[in-house]
Amino acid sequence: MNKWFNQSKESYQKIKMPEEYAVKYEQFLHSNIKRQYPKQIFKLVFSFLLVFVLGVNVSPTFAKSLSNVPGINALVEFFTFRSEVIDNDYSHAIINSPHIDNINNKSVETKINNIIDQTIDTMLKEQKQLDKEYEESFKATGGKQEDYNKIETMIDYHIHFINNKIVSFDLEKSQTLASAYNERVYFNFNIDTGKEITIDKILGKNFEAIIKEEVIKQVNEQLEQDLNKTYFMDNVNNLKITPDQSFYINENNQIVVVFSKYEIAPGYMGLPEFIISLEK
Amino acid sequence: MDKKAVLIDYLINNKDKFYRIALMHVHNEADAYDIVSEATVKAFTKIYLLRNLDAINSWFYRILIRCIYDNTNQKKRIYLFEDHEEENIEDKKDIKINDQIALSTEIQKLPQKYQTVILLKYYENMTFEEVSTILKIPESTVKSRTKKALEILRKEGLFNE
Numbered sequence: 001m002n003k004w005f006n007q008s009k010e011s012y013q014k015i016k017m018p019e020e021y022a023v024k025y026e027q028f029l030h031s032n033i034k035r036q037y038p039k040q041i042f043k044l045v046f047s048f049l050l051v052f053v054l055g056v057n058v059s060p061t062f063a064k065s066l067s068n069v070p071g072i073n074a075l076v077e078f079f080t081f082r083s084e085v086i087d088n089d090y091s092h093a094i095i096n097s098p099h100i101d102n103i104n105n106k107s108v109e110t111k112i113n114n115i116i117d118q119t120i121d122t123m124l125k126e127q128k129q130l131d132k133e134y135e136e137s138f139k140a141t142g143g144k145q146e147d148y149n150k151i152e153t154m155i156d157y158h159i160h161f162i163n164n165k166i167v168s169f170d171l172e173k174s175q176t177l178a179s180a181y182n183e184r185v186y187f188n189f190n191i192d193t194g195k196e197i198t199i200d201k202i203l204g205k206n207f208e209a210i211i212k213e214e215v216i217k218q219v220n221e222q223l224e225q226d227l228n229k230t231y232f233m234d235n236v237n238n239l240k241i242t243p244d245q246s247f248y249i250n251e252n253n254q255i256v257v258v259f260s261k262y263e264i265a266p267g268y269m270g271l272p273e274f275i276i277s278l279e280k
Numbered sequence: 281m282d283k284k285a286v287l288i289d290y291l292i293n294n295k296d297k298f299y300r301i302a303l304m305h306v307h308n309e310a311d312a313y314d315i316v317s318e319a320t321v322k323a324f325t326k327i328y329l330l331r332n333l334d335a336i337n338s339w340f341y342r343i344l345i346r347c348i349y350d351n352t353n354q355k356k357r358i359y360l361f362e363d364h365e366e367e368n369i370e371d372k373k374d375i376k377i378n379d380q381i382a383l384s385t386e387i388q389k390l391p392q393k394y395q396t397v398i399l400l401k402y403y404e405n406m407t408f409e410e411v412s413t414i415l416k417i418p419e420s421t422v423k424s425r426t427k428k429a430l431e432i433l434r435k436e437g438l439f440n441e
Binding site for chain 1: 403
């Protein structure tokens with residue numbers, strides 16, 4: 001090799017990482033070892049959790065077999081029992097129906113599950129009727145078959161509270177024709193006895209006064225704070241609460257009273273909810 | 281754990297080599313350091329692929345060269361959207377700065393694939409076989425690229441044997 005080459009090679013080999021970078025690099029290398037471990041553990045835990053959550057929700061068998069392991073008993077109590085799509089000439093429905101599981105008293109379990117099934121069956125029957133009527137009236141008024149859009153219905157459930165004594169959940173039907181036909185049915189059960197919990201059993205005989213006072217107070221507060229909210233004040237002031245008032249128990253152990261649409265507020269307010277504190 | 285310790289030792293001992301080969305390709309100190317860091321991170325995340333510790337040198341060089349090429353390719357893409365001339369002026373400035381460090385500007389002007397081969401073969405004293413495993417190209421290709429690179433340098437009048 002010639003002179004130029006040797007010279008350039010020499011000067012090349014003298015190039016060093018500048019001091020500031022070198023320090024930074026070594027720090028970076030050392031910090032790298034420490035950081036690796038927690039990350040891997042996190043990944044492991046996360047993937048286990050993912051498998052668990054997916055498994056419980058996707059497969060009833062997995063959820064059931066889990067409940068046989070002592071210690072995990074209280075964890076799994078609701079699962080999607082039926083998930084299906086109904087699609088025929090005039091209606092389209094997606095159904096997610098829950099079943100309760102792992103209650104020691106099997107007769108209570110069957111009872112609650114029967115109530116759930118019955119409610120959903122009634123919802124479906126009503127919806128079928130509605131779908132038929134809609135289709136007939138559509139054609140009677142000169143609508144063409146190819147322009148007909150099926151009403152889409154969705155039945156789903158939400159679990160609000162669950163422990164070894166009480167479950168609180170709702171079943172919801174929503175569809176695309178008109179929101180007035182949507183419904184939401186709330187259930188609260190005592191698991192030990194299998195009886196439905198009504199509002200008077202929690203708040204006592206004075207339940208009507210307690211709820212009324214609280215609702216009027218909260219309505220006034222909301223109206224002051226938010227100009228977009230509206231309530232039918234006549235209806236609010238003359239509230240009549242029966243023992244079968246719908247309510248649920250939220251995760252903070254609070255009673256949440258729910259009014260149906262149009263009952264005390266215009267439709268855009270949805271289902272007004274009021275938290276009733278139990279401290280009084 | 282053992283593997284990691286070996287890798288850290290290896291990286292600390294050879295950091296200047298990695299830095300200078302990156303610097304020759306990108307003409308910019310900050311970019312060169314970024315490339316070395318990036319290659320290091322990649323090495324740690326892919327450490328499970330390193331089965332034989334004797335091969336650590338060619339294994340890491342392969343990652344490093346990939347990172348360098350990724351970086352230069354990105355720059356090419358940036359040129360498409362930004363003003364060409366401004367970028368070129370900056371590039372020339374950088375080369376001038378590097379003049380002080382090395383006589384190797386002629387090598388920097390070579391097309392990238394020739395440059396890499398020359399740097400690895402002559403400046404880092406590797407064998408043709410090592411270069412071919414690092415670049416994942418056949419040994420004969422390495423040889424022909426070296427030959428062509430030397431021809432170009434000769435035309436520049438740098439080799440007067």
